[in-house]
Amino acid sequence: xxxxxxxxxxxxxxxxxxxxxxxxxxxxxxxxxxxxxxxxxxxxxxxxxxxxxxxxxxxxxxxxxxxxxxxxxxxxxxxxxxxxxxx
Amino acid sequence: xxxxxxxxxxxxxxxxxxxxxxxxxxxxxxxxxxxxxxxxxxxxxxxxxxxxxxxxxxxxxxxxxxxxxxxxxxxxxxxxxxxxxxxxxxxxxxxxxxxxxxxxxxxxxxxxxxxxxxxxxxxxxxxxxxxxxxxxxxxxxxxxxxxxxxxxxxxxxxxxxxxxxxxxxxxxxxxxxxxxxxxxxxxxxxxxxxxxxxxxxxxxxxxxxxxxxxxxxxxxxxxxxxxxxxxxxxxxxxxxxxxxxxxxxxxxxxxxxxxxxxxxxxxxxxxxxxxxxxxxxxxxxxxxxxxxxxxxxxxxxxxxxxxxxxxxxxxxxxxxxxxxxxxxxxxxxxxxxxxxxxxxxxxxxxxxxxxxxxxxxxxxxxxxxxxxxxxxxxxxxxxxxxxxxxxxxxxxxxxxxxxxxxxx
Amino acid sequence: xxxxxxxxxxxxxxxxxxxxxxxxxxxxxxxxxxxxxxxxxxxxxxxxxxxxxxxxxxxxxxxxxxxxxxxxxxxxxxxxxxxxxxxxxxxxxxxxxxxxxxxxxxxxxxxxxxxxxxxxxxxxxxxxxxxxxxxxxxxxxxxxx
Numbered sequence: 343x344x345x346x347x348x349x350x351x352x353x354x355x356x357x358x359x360x361x362x363x364x365x366x367x368x369x370x371x372x373x374x375x376x377x378x379x380x381x382x383x384x385x386x387x388x389x390x391x392x393x394x395x396x397x398x399x400x401x402x403x404x405x406x407x408x409x410x411x412x413x414x415x416x417x418x419x420x421x422x423x424x425x426x427x428x429x
Numbered sequence: 430x431x432x433x434x435x436x437x438x439x440x441x442x443x444x445x446x447x448x449x450x451x452x453x454x455x456x457x458x459x460x461x462x463x464x465x466x467x468x469x470x471x472x473x474x475x476x477x478x479x480x481x482x483x484x485x486x487x488x489x490x491x492x493x494x495x496x497x498x499x500x501x502x503x504x505x506x507x508x509x510x511x512x513x514x515x516x517x518x519x520x521x522x523x524x525x526x527x528x529x530x531x532x533x534x535x536x537x538x539x540x541x542x543x544x545x546x547x548x549x550x551x552x553x554x555x556x557x558x559x560x561x562x563x564x565x566x567x568x569x570x571x572x573x574x575x576x577x578x579x580x581x582x583x584x585x586x587x588x589x590x591x592x593x594x595x596x597x598x599x600x601x602x603x604x605x606x607x608x609x610x611x612x613x614x615x616x617x618x619x620x621x622x623x624x625x626x627x628x629x630x631x632x633x634x635x636x637x638x639x640x641x642x643x644x645x646x647x648x649x650x651x652x653x654x655x656x657x658x659x660x661x662x663x664x665x666x667x668x669x670x671x672x673x674x675x676x677x678x679x680x681x682x683x684x685x686x687x688x689x690x691x692x693x694x695x696x697x698x699x700x701x702x703x704x705x706x707x708x709x710x711x712x713x714x715x716x717x718x719x720x721x722x723x724x725x726x727x728x729x730x731x732x733x734x735x736x737x738x739x740x741x742x743x744x745x746x747x748x749x750x751x752x753x754x755x756x757x758x759x760x761x762x763x764x765x766x767x768x769x770x771x772x773x774x775x776x777x778x779x780x781x782x783x784x785x786x787x788x789x790x791x792x793x794x795x796x797x798x799x800x801x802x803x804x805x806x807x808x809x810x811x812x813x814x815x816x817x818x819x820x821x822x823x824x825x826x827x828x829x830x831x832x833x834x835x836x837x
Numbered sequence: 838x839x840x841x842x843x844x845x846x847x848x849x850x851x852x853x854x855x856x857x858x859x860x861x862x863x864x865x866x867x868x869x870x871x872x873x874x875x876x877x878x879x880x881x882x883x884x885x886x887x888x889x890x891x892x893x894x895x896x897x898x899x900x901x902x903x904x905x906x907x908x909x910x911x912x913x914x915x916x917x918x919x920x921x922x923x924x925x926x927x928x929x930x931x932x933x934x935x936x937x938x939x940x941x942x943x944x945x946x947x948x949x950x951x952x953x954x955x956x957x958x959x960x961x962x963x964x965x966x967x968x969x970x971x972x973x974x975x976x977x978x979x980x981x982x
Contacts, residue, residue, distance in 0.1 A: 344900065345861050345884035346909045369896060371857040377938070378893035379886065383860070391505035393791055394863060402794040403809035406787075406816075422894065492946035494869070501867045501880070506910050509867070560976055730903070731869055731880030732963070739978050744963050744971040751970075798946050 351427055353384050358429035362386040382425050385417040435647055437571030439655020441713050442631045444574045447659035449714035450530025451771025452621050456663050457687040459614050460670030461680055462606060464597040468664060470615045474622025475660035477815045479652055481786050484793040485628045486648040489635040492798045496632045497728035503788040513729045515781035520626045522774035524718035525757030529767025530711035533684045538704050551758035554715050558750055563637045563736045570713030576706030580665035583694035587672050613829040613836045616822045620778050625785040626721040633724040637735050722753035772835050779826035782819045869947045876954035882906040902933035925961040
């Protein structure tokens with residue numbers, strides 16, 4: 343599978359309810375040094391790439407940050423084990 | 430002199446934004462029809478391009494990333510592609526116009542029809558971009574373009590009524606003009622001051638020159654001397670035209686008329702210098718747009734680019750430059766007016782301007798890129814204000830173009 | 838493999854609040870890939886993910902090339918890009934350039950790979966233009982600097 347096969351797809355919870363679209367895949371490091379996906383960033387209104395304001399510690403010009411946060415409101419991290427690609 | 434050589438990148442970039450072929454005529458037209466009433470737009474444009482070029486330069490100095498890398502990274506491949514296509518079209522239309530402008534300048538000096546000069550100009554341009562060192566090109570045409578300072582010198586030998594000009598600053602359009610033509614010229618002058626290829630060229634030029642963190646001062650000097658200098662030359666053109674043509678109610682639509690006030694003020698020698706200036710400025714702008722066309726495409730796709738590597742190692746980049754020159758020259762051989770061509774490029778500019786400047790502003794706040802060199806409060810306030818102005822200009826551009834029939 | 842937390846180089850201070858994590862779309866996709874000497878290998882046009890023996894979805898390779906990019910862009914534009922890339926390749930079903938993720942040595946404003954660019958095949962469009970056009974023009978081998 344390619345990253346582009348996941349990004350933009352609708353994620354569902356265990357009961358088949360849609361959670362939103364996958365905006366990003368977040369990895370963590372395994373003991374052997376490989377990176378594996380441990381969570382997905384899910385957003386209810388996907389509009390292309392997120393500008394980066396979801397990252398901790400990133401602040402832009404106040405106005406643009408506000409607009410970006412508003413456009414991407416409701417964006418949250420869902421553990422990868424809880425993400426189902428089909429309902 | 431050494432200091433001056435260090436800032437030729439900024440000067441050459443500014444020439445492409447303020448006194449290339451389209452701007453020479455547009456500033457002259459604005460002076461003839463509106464006097465100094467639109468001078469504030471040039472000043473606004475200088476501040477706007479300084480704000481964003483400085484941010485782009487700071488990103489380049491700290492991370493070695495040129496502007497188009499940021500565009501694809503922040504906007505993603507699709508919106509990045511839209512910006513690429515729009516930006517490329519503006520750049521190639523302008524490139525065509527500049528090749529025509531160089532030919533027109535030689536035509537004024539030799540009386541041989543400009544279309545005959547076109548293929549020669551296009552070929553010489555390509556050879557220069559193929560063979561000559563980046564720094565050599567930048568220094569030669571950056572410094573020679575300063576010959577346009579004769580427009581500023583000519584003002585003092587013309588009979589100028591300073592109080593009338595002073596009163597025109599910031600006043601409403603004259604009775605002979607409407608607010609829509611005023612708006613059209615304002616947007617055209619502002620958009621050309623902020624043309625996207627300036628930041629593409631400036632940041633890529635910084636990478637070509639191998640800017641490091643220690644070059645922050647060089648970068649700032651380029652921005653804060655280069656662009657105001659370009660703006661000053663543009664204002665010189667406007668004043669000359671306002672003094673000579675406005676009282677006579679003569680409209681300006683050709684390069685021959687643009688340089689006339691210098692000939693009136695300074696005689697034959699002045700005319701020779703101004704023709705050299707026009708030649709160098711348009712040739713410099715042709716190099717800027719020719720290279721920018723290659724830079725943007727190569728940077729979008731991640732290809733090897735630039736003049737630091739042998740052309741064989743950057744075959745795709747050099748092909749794009751070559752093809753762009755051919756397209757630009759071919760456009761001109763359809764006998765389309767080179768000056769009008771730059772006006773049409775405004776349409777594409779409108780779409781691209783916000784998409785070009787938003788990623789720069791966002792990345793300039795990213796500590797992963799800039800560390801402690803991120804934007805401060807003043808940078809951000811100015812950045813956001815200008816982004817709003819750019820957005821307004823972008824939205825207004827096409828309706829104004831249609832409503833006025835390109836400023837008629 | 839160094840990443841955000843473990844490579845606090847002087848040029849790009851990393852964000853300490855994200856130890857060992859990467860955001861695939863944000864940190865990797867569409868970034869410039871260079872080799873140790875600074876030669877450009879392309880952009881991260883897509884990323885191959887494989888499910889390991891432990892069931893974890895692991896980052897395996899960076900994919901580079903217009904065919905991978907065309908797939909991501911989609912629509913007729915994407916198909917055109919993909920189509921052009923395919924026509925230029927000698928093989929029938931061309932794979933994109935794969936860079937195994939374990940060779941990535943640094944991730945910041947660019948992605949550095951600890952291998953020389955010469956080890957990878959020249960991209961088809963580059964070699965085609967080099968052979969057919971640019972390489973035939975006098976002076977193509979000279980650096981102008």
